[in-house]
Amino acid sequence: MGCSPLGRPLFKLDFLNPTGSFKDRGTAVMLSYLRDRGVTAVLEDSSGNGGASVAGYGAAGGMGVTIFAPSSTSPSKIDQVRAYGATVELVEGPREESQHAAIRRSESSRSGSDAFYASHNWQAFFLQGTKTLAYEIWEDLGFRAPDNVIVPVGAGSSLLGCWLGFRELASAGQISTPPRLFAAQPLNCSPVDAAFSAGSDGPVARPVSPTIAEGTSIARPLRLPQMLHALRDSGGRSVAVPEADIARALHDLCAGGLFVEPTSATTAAAYSSLLASTAITPSETTVVLLTGSGLKAAAAVADVVAAVY
Numbered sequence: 001m002g003c004s005p006l007g008r009p010l011f012k013l014d015f016l017n018p019t020g021s022f023k024d025r026g027t028a029v030m031l032s033y034l035r036d037r038g039v040t041a042v043l044e045d046s047s048g049n050g051g052a053s054v055a056g057y058g059a060a061g062g063m064g065v066t067i068f069a070p071s072s073t074s075p076s077k078i079d080q081v082r083a084y085g086a087t088v089e090l091v092e093g094p095r096e097e098s099q100h101a102a103i104r105r106s107e108s109s110r111s112g113s114d115a116f117y118a119s120h121n122w123q124a125f126f127l128q129g130t131k132t133l134a135y136e137i138w139e140d141l142g143f144r145a146p147d148n149v150i151v152p153v154g155a156g157s158s159l160l161g162c163w164l165g166f167r168e169l170a171s172a173g174q175i176s177t178p179p180r181l182f183a184a185q186p187l188n189c190s191p192v193d194a195a196f197s198a199g200s201d202g203p204v205a206r207p208v209s210p211t212i213a214e215g216t217s218i219a220r221p222l223r224l225p226q227m228l229h230a231l232r233d234s235g236g237r238s239v240a241v242p243e244a245d246i247a248r249a250l251h252d253l254c255a256g257g258l259f260v261e262p263t264s265a266t267t268a269a270a271y272s273s274l275l276a277s278t279a280i281t282p283s284e285t286t287v288v289l290l291t292g293s294g295l296k297a298a299a300a301v302a303d304v305v306a307a308v309y
Helices: 023-036 049-060 075-083 095-109 124-130 132-140 157-171 191-197 224-234 243-255 262-276 294-308
Strands: 010-013 041-045 064-070 087-091 115-117 148-152 180-186 237-241 286-290
Touching: 010 132, 023 049, 023 124, 023 157, 041 049, 041 095, 049 064, 049 075, 064 075, 064 095, 075 087, 075 294, 087 095, 095 115, 124 132, 124 157, 132 157, 148 157, 148 262, 157 180, 157 224, 180 191, 180 224, 180 262, 191 224, 191 237, 237 243, 237 262, 243 262, 243 294, 262 286, 262 294
Parallel strands: 010 286, 041 064, 041 115, 064 087, 148 180, 148 286, 180 237
Antiparallel strands: none
């Protein structure tokens, strides 16, 4: 995690994992658990990074992997999945259609196949992996907690992992107070922000449009109630970021030497928004999570950055 001067965030470079995204934290634990119980083949639905992670760790563990992904997924991510030897099935329509297709395949194969639906959005052991993020941030900061952590949110595994990990550290007496957690989403697909802003514990209608932050484009996250509880329990909040602000943040990150995919830029834009609203202050220690390498969507990053000015 890079250090920075007062008034600037600390960027947690969680794309520096074997497959290039934070998803490796959860995948390593989830697949190890399943493999230990005799599962030899898995199905997964993903908008890219989760599928690449499952494909990579599945290959390392000698497991058969089939990934269902939206047809709009960045080609580089699909190429990465195939390079690991996994089978890719592209699905037309919004992100949720890939999930439905994977579930249908899993249900139809139960009688004659050992393929297991290993969704990072459904399996509890995935969160037991992502909670290591909290422990690592604590260690990075000299065994203390930051004041704030800003994470990009789609299905919510980073948010919930941080909430679990920091609560465990507090329960163990290693920190006095867990950090406030902030969920950054693109305004074009922001179900968490819609529900949080309305004070609801469940879904609240808000129009959904395409977004350059494809990794968070999940209109109906399965763990919405848990995410809302995590935000409120930590004293944090949600942030919905317009596309222009995501693009500008991506440009600024690249200009500073951080080559990330657009989804990660959502957190940097959220940091600026939270500062402007005084929800956080420059004197506080704020960790901004950068989740995915720009190499996974290099052409898209180049186009976005070129169009900013």
